[in-house]
Amino acid sequence: MYTICGxxxxxxxxxxxxxxxxxxxxxxxxxxxxxxxxxxxxLEGVRRPKSDSPLSTGCDPLDQLLPGRGLHRGTLVExxxxxxxxxxxxxxxxxxxxxxxxxxxxxxFDRARQFYPPEAVRMGIExxxxxxxxxASQADNLWALDQALRCPGVAAALAWPEKLDSRTFRRxxxxxxxxxxxxxxxxxxxxxQEPSWADVRLWVRPLPAxxxxxxxxxxxxxxxxxxxxxxxxxxxxxDEARVVHLAPPLARPADPRRAAGA
Amino acid sequence: MCIWLPHxxxxxxxxxxxxxxxxxxxxxxxxxxRQFSPLVGVEDSATPESLFLDVxxxxxxxxxxxxxxxxxxxxxxxxxxxxxxxxxxxxxxxxAAAHFELxxxxxxENPKELxxxxxGEGPxxxxxxxxxPGQSQNALRFLPIEALRLPRDVLQRLHSVGIQRIGQLDPxxxxxxxxxxxxVLVDRWDQAAGQRAEPIPALPPVRVFRVRQGLEYPTARxxxxxxxxxxxxxxxxxxxxGSGRGAVRLDCRLECQACVRAEHVPDExxxxxxxxxxxxxxxxxxxxxxxxxxxxEHLLGLLRMRLERLRLAGPVTAVSVEAAATAxxxxxxEELLDxxxxxxxxxxxxLLAGLVDRLASRLGRGAVLRPRLLAEAQxxxxxxxxxxxxxxxxxPLPRRERGVLIESVSRKAGQVGKRLAAAWxxxxxxxxxxxxxxxxxxxxxxxDGPPLHFSFRGREHRIEQAWGPERIETGWWRGPMVARDYxxxxxxxxxxxxxxxxxxxxxxxxxxxxx
Numbered sequence: 001m002y003t004i005c006g007x008x009x010x011x012x013x014x015x016x017x018x019x020x021x022x023x024x025x026x027x028x029x030x031x032x033x034x035x036x037x038x039x040x041x042x043l044e045g046v047r048r049p050k051s052d053s054p055l056s057t058g059c060d061p062l063d064q065l066l067p068g069r070g071l072h073r074g075t076l077v078e079x080x081x082x083x084x085x086x087x088x089x090x091x092x093x094x095x096x097x098x099x100x101x102x103x104x105x106x107x108x109f110d111r112a113r114q115f116y117p118p119e120a121v122r123m124g125i126e127x128x129x130x131x132x133x134x135x136a137s138q139a140d141n142l143w144a145l146d147q148a149l150r151c152p153g154v155a156a157a158l159a160w161p162e163k164l165d166s167r168t169f170r171r172x173x174x175x176x177x178x179x180x181x182x183x184x185x186x187x188x189x190x191x192x193q194e195p196s197w198a199d200v201r202l203w204v205r206p207l208p209a210x211x212x213x214x215x216x217x218x219x220x221x222x223x224x225x226x227x228x229x230x231x232x233x234x235x236x237x238x239d240e241a242r243v244v245h246l247a248p249p250l251a252r253p254a255d256p257r258r259a260a261g262a
Numbered sequence: 263m264c265i266w267l268p269h270x271x272x273x274x275x276x277x278x279x280x281x282x283x284x285x286x287x288x289x290x291x292x293x294x295x296r297q298f299s300p301l302v303g304v305e306d307s308a309t310p311e312s313l314f315l316d317v318x319x320x321x322x323x324x325x326x327x328x329x330x331x332x333x334x335x336x337x338x339x340x341x342x343x344x345x346x347x348x349x350x351x352x353x354x355x356x357x358a359a360a361h362f363e364l365x366x367x368x369x370x371e372n373p374k375e376l377x378x379x380x381x382g383e384g385p386x387x388x389x390x391x392x393x394x395p396g397q398s399q400n401a402l403r404f405l406p407i408e409a410l411r412l413p414r415d416v417l418q419r420l421h422s423v424g425i426q427r428i429g430q431l432d433p434x435x436x437x438x439x440x441x442x443x444x445x446v447l448v449d450r451w452d453q454a455a456g457q458r459a460e461p462i463p464a465l466p467p468v469r470v471f472r473v474r475q476g477l478e479y480p481t482a483r484x485x486x487x488x489x490x491x492x493x494x495x496x497x498x499x500x501x502x503x504g505s506g507r508g509a510v511r512l513d514c515r516l517e518c519q520a521c522v523r524a525e526h527v528p529d530e531x532x533x534x535x536x537x538x539x540x541x542x543x544x545x546x547x548x549x550x551x552x553x554x555x556x557x558x559e560h561l562l563g564l565l566r567m568r569l570e571r572l573r574l575a576g577p578v579t580a581v582s583v584e585a586a587a588t589a590x591x592x593x594x595x596e597e598l599l600d601x602x603x604x605x606x607x608x609x610x611x612x613l614l615a616g617l618v619d620r621l622a623s624r625l626g627r628g629a630v631l632r633p634r635l636l637a638e639a640q641x642x643x644x645x646x647x648x649x650x651x652x653x654x655x656x657x658p659l660p661r662r663e664r665g666v667l668i669e670s671v672s673r674k675a676g677q678v679g680k681r682l683a684a685a686w687x688x689x690x691x692x693x694x695x696x697x698x699x700x701x702x703x704x705x706x707x708x709x710d711g712p713p714l715h716f717s718f719r720g721r722e723h724r725i726e727q728a729w730g731p732e733r734i735e736t737g738w739w740r741g742p743m744v745a746r747d748y749x750x751x752x753x754x755x756x757x758x759x760x761x762x763x764x765x766x767x768x769x770x771x772x773x774x775x776x777x
Contacts, residue, residue: 081777084718085757089693089777105614116695116774117633117645123693132631132647133621144621153614186777206756208726216758216776 037228055182058094059235065222066200067229071095075199076173076183080192080223087218088204090123090237092184096156097124099182104155105129107148111141112160129155138162142172149175149183156182166195173197192223200225207234263315264356265295265334266346270311285310291343292465296504298334303462305357307411312360314353314462331390344388353462354454355398358409359391364401399455403429410450416443467505471585473497480519480577487516487578488569492562494583499558502585508554509585514565516545516572517580543575549623550651553615554589560616564623571624622651639736640744641691641773689732690750692760692774699771704761712749713761718772723753731763742766750776 054070056063063070071077077095081088096106106125108115110132121127133148135141141159148157149172164172164187176183189203201224207217221232270284285304292302292313301316317330324330331347338345348359393401402409405428407420420443425431431439431451440448452458473494481487491514502508549564565583622630631647638644705715712728730749737744745765752758758776763769 083721083755083757084694085692085753085759085775085777087758087777093693113697114694114774116641116691116693118635118641119691119693121633121635122691127633127635130633131618131650132633133625134629134631134647135625136629140625144625147617147620151613151617153612153617206758208754208756209752216752217756 040226040228055095056098057091058098059091061233061235062091062202062220065220065229065231065233067225067227071099071182072199073099073182074177074180076169076176076185076197078196078198078201079184079186080189080201080203081186082189082203082205086204086206087216087237088186088202091202091204091218091220091235092158092186093120093123093125096158096182096184099156100126100129102155104153104181105131107131107133107154107157109133109135109141109145109148109157109159111135111138111162142168145183146172146175148179149181150179152179152181154179154181156184158184158186160186164191164194166197169195169197196224198224203232263299263317263331263334263347263349264353264360265313265315265338266348266357266360267291267311267313267338267343268346270309288313289465293504294341294500295334296506297500298330298337301462301464303464306463312357314356316462317349327392328390331392335388335390339388346389346391348391348393350393350401351395351398352454352456353460354410354450355393355402355456357411358402358405358454359393362405362409364391364393364404402454403427403432407431410447410454412447412450416447419443420447471498471501471507471509471588472582473501473584474580474582476580477578480579482574482577484569487581488566490581491565491569491583492558494581495562495565496558498583498585499556499561502556502588502591506591507585507588508556508591509551509561509587510554510589511548511550511585511587512561512565513546513548513584513586514568515580515582515584516574516578517582518543518545518574519576519579545572545574547572548586550619550627551615552618552622552651553612554591555615555619556591560619564619567620567623618650622649627651639734641734642695642697643737689729689748690776692758693777695760695774696772699762699773702761702770702772704763704770710747713751713763713770716751716759716761716770716772718759723751723755723757723759725751726754727752733765734762735765746771748773 054063054066054068054072056070057066077092079088079092100106106129108120108130111134113134115132117127117130117132120130133141133144135144142161145157145159145161148154161168164185172183172185183198185198189205192203200222203221203223205219205221207219209215209217215236217234217236219232219234222230267288270288288304288310292304295302295313295315299315299317299320303314304310305312305314315334317327321327321330324333327349331349335345335347346360348356350356350359407425407428407430408417410428412420428451431447436448449458453460475490475494477490498509547568549568551564555561618630627649630650632650634646634648636644636646700718702716702718704713706713710731712730713725715722715724717723728749728751731747732749733745733747735743735745746762747765748760748762750758751761759772760774760776762771762773764771
């Protein structure tokens with residue numbers, strides 16, 4: 001059954017519209033699922049202004065992966081990072097950079113006090129559009145995030161919510177809908193199975209760079225989207241994205257294998 | 263313009279602010295009237311009942327004189343005051359027109375009966391009289407002689423010679439008038455007719471924005487404290503609006519009874535102990551604002567947020583709010599000229615300022631920050647956070663910290679940051695930088711070569727690729743020199759970390775991760 005984050009099948013159109021709902025297990029599966037999907041996106045689309053063009057994630061293959069060909073304002077996006085140094089944050093920041101193009105700041109909720117602004121600036125975030133909030137407690141952090149999402153002046157909010165119960169999550173989603181900014185939540189991959197109120201849930205895993213000289217490669221899997229869709233895509237950071245410079249300017253890269261005498 | 267508030271002592275509700283004399287109360291109202299005119303004064307009399315407003319050249323802001331008057335009248339009505347307004351060429355004429363019914367039409371020759379003073383009709387009199395330009399002298403002729411604001415003895419002498427109406431003075435020789443009734447008669451007449459200037463006894467502009475309310479019966483109930491706060495903030499915002507300023511910092515003070523001492527210790531003992539144990543304890547807090555504001559809802563919201571978290575030492579005996587720092591209010595026009603360019607969010611700057619105020623009010627000023635890049639080689643010092651709310655009690659940065667490299671002008675900070683970012687082609691930095699580098703166990707083969715393996719948070723990481731070293735040697739002027747060889751490493755799983763070897767002792771540290 002096609003279930004979307006808390007919306008049970010009972011919210012789908014009744015049997016009058018779809019008398020053959022039972023066939024879903026049978027042969028006519030493809031077209032019916034497609035029809036249902038369209039109906040759902042219509043239902044969902046009520047809250048979304050028609051003229052609202054999607055926001056690019058700043059990364060073409062990722063845009064192609066997303067069912068709406070991009071992210072939508074007024075929604076939450078979850079980035080599940082697999083472990084430290086996975087690259088999820090970089091992707092989220094690139095998306096935030098795109099969201100900030102139309103004006104409005106990026107608000108970063110850095111409770112761990114580990115966010116490093118110089119690198120964010122290098123990735124193309126404008127310094128005077130960057131606000132960093134360092135809350136003392138988790139409750140304060142979530143409250144502040146809610147406030148920022150609710151504010152129409154904010155283009156994007158980036159946060160690392162530690163624990164997110166369903167109610168808080170829903171509140172954040174409603175806040176984002178009200179403020180029409182983009183809420184970027186970076187979460188550990190352990191929450192994959194938890195219910196989500198986010199519009200899109202993406203799972204970012206690093207891929208080992210095969211040979212030296214290739215940019216950083218990440219695999220992004222679309223775990224869940226309100227508009228359906230799925231699949232995964234491999235992206236690579238290149239120089240033009242101002243994400244990672246490949247050539248180390250100060251020193252020649254030392255090949256560990258050669259250095260090790262292997 | 264003259265605003266006459268008939269029976270002022272009866273009109274103002276003395277219960278609201280006991281202990282404030284009539285004149286002070288009227289001056290407060292005058293300060294409130296500053297929102298209509300920059301020049302407001304109180305009538306110079308023993309029992310003042312009138313306010314004077316200079317409205318020259320203001321009528322176009324409200325449409326015309328009629329709508330200006332109506333605006334003022336409605337605003338007074340909302341305050342529960344009934345008033346009679348008159349707009350005329352001169353102060354004297356306006357006063358006269360406010361206090362006496364003008365004959366209509368003005369041109370009528372010799373109306374039979376004398377207009378009676380309206381003061382006898384009780385405090386309910388209200389209305390708006392506009393004497394057209396140039397008609398003041400004509401209008402005055404028909405008014406009783408009392409309309410000239412003359413001292414009582416002069417009036418009596420005039421009455422005794424049968425002069426009832428101002429027009430009757432006209433044929434009399436002026437020098438005789440001055441001799442018989444004193445110069446005040448001629449002065450007032452000339453002033454009312456516009457032949458001599460009469461300044462408005464203007465109030466000095468308000469400098470201190472402080473409101474306070476004491477409670478006869480101390481209360482510990484928060485709803486009551488909140489409603490008092492609401493009233494105080496309303497009054498404060500009127501004061502602020504009247505002088506065209508907005509609060510940048512609000513200081514709120516709740517005086518609480520220290521319950522134990524106040525109940526059981528007789529007064530003498532309290533006085534004896536003097537400064538050691540004051541009979542009350544005060545809870546004080548201040549709220550900073552990102553952008554000056556005089557909106558009562560906004561100010562109250564900020565105060566309320568702090569009040570929620572305040573622990574009161576005992577029942578509250580008095581509440582006071584002061585706008586400790588103020589700045590001129592920005593006018594609406596400036597908000598339209600948005601610096602961000604005309605996007606769909608051009609109206610949102612004010613909302614953003616509100617957000618920053620709310621966040622800083624609850625989380626503290628030091629929690630809402632604006633990063634600034636510094637030209638420092640040591641990675642953890644390459645930026646600095648500044649509070650978004652500029653400190654309203656100026657605590658200047660130490661000169662050394664102000665930085666020779668970066669202008670402290672906030673406007674320029676962004677540009678400088680951009681320039682720094684562009685000019686410095688530093689190797690990639692991690693997005694997550696640990697505040698303190700974490701010592702890690704690293705396996706390496708070549709003495710000064712890259713790491714091969716390290717463990718962090720209980721996990722073993724085999725390093726597949728390493729870029730480096732990037733040597734950073736700096737900071738000798740701050741103490742022990744910082745000398746590190748940084749490596750960007752990629753593990754077998756593709757995770758990227760930033761490690762360095764401390765050159766002093768060869769120990770390895772993890773400094774960040776490329777998230």
